[in-house]
Amino acid sequence: MSRRYDSRTTIFSPEGRLYQVEYAMEAIGNAGSAIGLLSKDAVVLVGEKKVTSKLLQTSTSTEKMYKIDDHVACAVAGIMSDANILINTARVQAQRYTFAYQEPMPVEQLVQSLCDTKQGYTQFGGLRPFGVSFLFAGWDKNYGFQLYMSDPSGNYSGWKAAAIGANNQAAQSMLKQDYKDDITREEAVQLALKVLSKTMDSTSLTSEKLELAEVFLTPSGSVKYQVCSPESLSKLLLKFGVTQPATEAS
């Protein structure tokens, strides 16, 4: 029955669903997962790198985490080429705001502005929606640390802990059980790594398969976005007892 209502983005089905948007979310369900956690003094983002091969040219750029502005970063799940377009749009929007108002763009306004762009692709133009979900982590002077999740429909909401990508249902329920409101930055990193290690379906967990980034305030009071280096990440994995050694060839 859905055949007649699912090949155009701009029409509803008789049950009131937008099939193309739902299909986009399906595409994301197959992508590498990402988890975000809000703590008292930082926002933590952890991502699973799906593409690991010895042949990959190593570079310092990240695959899952991107800086949008000095005070906002995001983790992506889904089609990377779609994500690149949206990240660029978000960066330009943040700079336009700063140009006009000479202050950093509030996090929610940035998320909303990007979601407005995404929504446009579900209502007019005849173009397909973006196959990306985002976790936005940021700090502004009005609301402090914030975490937002947005999906292809252009909906967004603020979260204390959220997961996107593969096995996000399992990750979300684990987070619901273990998350406490007054969690500290180190506890948040530990919880994020623990949950991700349980929901990832790879047999060995090493720092090559993960990315960890944090948005926090430096002692001088400015916001900083920092990606954890592979060496520090390995140490953290060992410290929290989350590393599983690579299975020996039997």
Added chain:
Amino acid sequence: MQIFEYNGSALVAMVGKNCFAIASDRRLGVQLQTIATDFQRISKIHDRLFLGLSGLATDAQTLYQRLVFRHKLYQLREERDMKPETFANLVSAILYEKRFGPYFCQPVIAGLGDEDKPFICTMDSIGAKELAKDFVVAGTASESLYGACESMFKEDMEPEELFETVSQALLSSVDRDCLSGWGGHVYVVTPTEVKERILKGRMD
């Protein structure tokens, strides 16, 4: 009324041994009236690149904000800071975009490029670049500055000596210009640190 002389300004940048200095006056005026004596004419683009903008203050502010916009996006996309030579080309392009309705500014760009080699340049208000090996000047006091720098400049000065030279050149030149002065602001940049100093000169 000359538009370039509306607010008054003096800017100079000088090359030393693996370092550079960029200095400006501190007066902001509206023709003959002095409005502020702590006006910042030099801005940091990143740790190794400084931009000074002389001329009409409102255009200097807007131009600076536009350049920050472009540089921030460059940093995010390329994951590195802009080289001074590249930045100079960007400024030149942005100024030429407004060829028939220009920004009334004369920029002075100073930075450390590859291998910590100092780079300075200036350009006119529509983007004609002037690269120099020794010093560049801009502003209402530029004629005096040319003379002072030409006589005081020596090659390969160390940071401390460079600071003294730039300061003397700036202060003696702005003293001959009624539209600039009220002290000086000097940045001496080496590969390891940035030293910012305020000069007290004739406060008139």
